[in-house]
Amino acid sequence: MRAARGFTMIEVLVALAIVAVALAASLRAVGSLASAQTELHQRLLAGWSADNTLAQMRLTHAWPEVGEQSFDCSQGSLTLMCTARVTATPNPVFRRVEVSVTMPGRGGNLAQMVAVVPNETSRSL
Template identity: 45%
Template sequence: MTGMKWQGSRGQSRGFTLIEVLIALAIVAIAMGAVLMALGALSTNVEMARSRLLAAWSADNVLASIVAAGQWPLLGRSTFPCPQGHYLFVCRETVTQLDSALLREVEVRVYGGGATADILADAVTVIENESFQ
């Protein structure tokens, strides 16, 4: 028995050490965090684009209803709700007289229904007084 040598674990090592595994996990965790942040920003941008599109539809609807009514719009400013689906928008309509007495400019601005005062959409048209023709 004197000729036998004992071989410990220092001979050939296989696998990864604990430090290597922890470093790899840290790298993966940082990468996953960056991916989740990018996805969160993307979903926020998609929601903002959706609300701006629906706000533009609301502004177009207001202008189309004025044109379809065929009535001469009164000068001044009015504010009223203009919901679109489950979005609760607020529209501000401003009617101004142009240089010609037969033309009026109608501007519709759409705001979010919350505490924010950001303009989500803006649409303008010119209405002609057809009763003088």
């Protein structure tokens, strides 16, 4: 009598379990990549908002008042809040400006930039 050839039911179930674990791991990896991509996109837009705020100060030659000011700095469909903190420096001709960008409902800063702004209003030509 010849032995039957082929796979037993146990072997098929073990193979299916291995494939299921591999698929679950790959789905989790894809989910992590999508989440990281969203975070990166938000941080990129927040960086642009902070850079835009500092560039606007430089281009208008504005001499910012010492203190803190918060304002909307949304990019596209992403709602963002910028906070500009202006502090004096040892040299009275310069002020330090720190711009932090946050997203309402989410803790922590998405971006933060610092610049030193000169007082160009009293500069002689």
